[in-house]
Amino acid sequence: MVHRNVQNTHRPTKSSLTLVIKVGTSSICDEKTHFPLLGNLSMIVETIIKLKSLGHRVVLVTSAAVGTGLRRLNMPSKPSKLASVQAIAAVGQGRLMAIYDDLFGQFNQAVAQILLTRNDLADRSQYLNAVNCLEELLDMGVVPIVNENDTISVSEIRFGDNDTLSAITAGMVKADYLFLMTDVDCLYSDNPRTNPQAAPVRVCDDIEGLRESITVTSPGSSLGTGGMVTKLIAADLATAAGVTTIITRGSKPDNITQIISDADNAPLHTRFVAKKTPLMDRKWWILHGLHTAGTIYVEEPAAKDIIGSKNSSLTAAGVVKVAGHFVSNQSANIVVERMNSDGELEEVTVAKGIVNYSSQEIERIMRCDPEDVSKILGYEDSDYVINRDNMAIVI
Incomplete structure (x- = not known):
């Protein structure tokens, strides 16, 4: 069953939980005037203070740097020029943190600003530094406030939206729950504003199957970048890391307080059940922290070995094609081409891993046995194109 209206038994039972709460632009500032929604923000802050008083650790992932910057600069709408948006975000981020600091300051609660891009997580040591910083802040009782660093982000290093950023943050701190706060009570089978027959999805343990059974077209607000599509992606990322994910108003x-204390009797919400066998931290980092620099196409037998064996690395013999330009220690997708049910050739991503050789080197040694690598290249860094320890399986 893809989604169901039943009680869920897969939820954390610890008295002290780690929670990541993602708040979107529409919850922080007015879409037209860009004035801050202080009532909403105050309730969010009060909820976090209450959760901390119950012994929980809380990370807040926030949007609205651009929206807040537009208000500060008295600009009517977000410009299309990248440099302008980055400048507006630079103005807005400081003002946004000042608002949070004022609100949390009423309760003598310390907060910390964490600005991230994918580039910050691409290097393993930087990723671990970010993890350690977040953990230390939580141990100190501080509320980390995380946002994408819009002032320097470009398409290649952007998370794309803060739903994705919140999922990656939840994986980094090994959260028990990720809460995606939105403008509806839960995920519906269709747009409830246009289809009165749209049914709520209360519990989901198969996100891929859910995508095929519902209609999701919400693009998000004019200020934000998210929508239900990005929330499904975020839920997929977070549950893979063992994080129960909630969509709520x-x-x-x-x-939030009611959901973690008695979810079965809490207000309407959607719960995405965490995977029982989550990815290990290093595999999670490879899959979601690293920028994908290229694609390595493999034969069907090589793909089956990778999927079916826990010890199978990728050798040059199984490689049939390379796409993109990358160097050793960058990451690439491992893809196999298969015929689908309609008789059409389709690409299926099998895994992602850190390569031992550059794209040019792999093109020279592909289809060759491991013992021939040194003869062709004149040297041999590894018997494998990608070692199993540096590979995260996708399917």
């Missing part, structure tokens, strides 16, 4: 943040 952003204007009612107190729902």
Whole structure:
């Protein structure tokens, strides 16, 4: 069953939980005037203070740097020029943190600003530094406030939206719950604003199957970048890391307290069940922290070995094609081409891993046995194109 209206038994039972709460632009500032929604923000802050008083650790992932910057600069709408958006975000980020610091300061609660891009997580040591910083802040009782560093982000290093950023943050801190706060109570089978027959999805343990059974077209607000599509992606990322993910209404943040204490009797929400066998931290980093620099196409037998064996590395003999330009120690997708049910050739991503050779070197040694690598290249860094320890399986 893809989604169901039943009680869920797969939820954390610890008395102290680690929670990541993602708040979107529409919950922080007005879409037209860009004035801050202080009532909403105050309720979010009060909810976090209450959660901390119950012994929980909380990370806040926030949007609205651009929206806040537009208000500060008295600009009517977000420009299309990248440099302009980055400049507006630079103005807005400081003002946004000042608002949070004022609100949390009423309760003598310390907060910390964490600005990230994918580039910050691409290097393993930087990734671990970010993890250690977040953990230390939580141990100190501080509320980390995470946002994408829009002032320097470009398409290649962007998370794309803060739903994705919140999922990666949840994986980094090994959260028990990720809360995606939005402008509806839960995920529906269709747009409830246009289809009165749209049914709520209460519990989901198969996100891929869910995508095929519902209609999701919400693009998000004019200021934000998200929507239900990005929330499904975020839920997929977070549950793979063992994080139970919740979609609930952003204007009612107190729902969070009820959901973690008695989810079966809590207000309407959607629960995505965490995977029982989550990815290990290093595999998670490879899959979601590293920028994908290229693609390595493999034969069907090589793909089956990778999927079916826990010890199978990728040798040059199984490689049939390379796409993109990358160097050793960058990451690449491992893809196999298969015929689908309609008789059409389709690409299926099998895994992602850190390569031992550059794209040019792999093109020279592909289809060759491991013992021939040194003869062709004149040297041999490894018997494998990608070692199993540096590979995260996708399917």
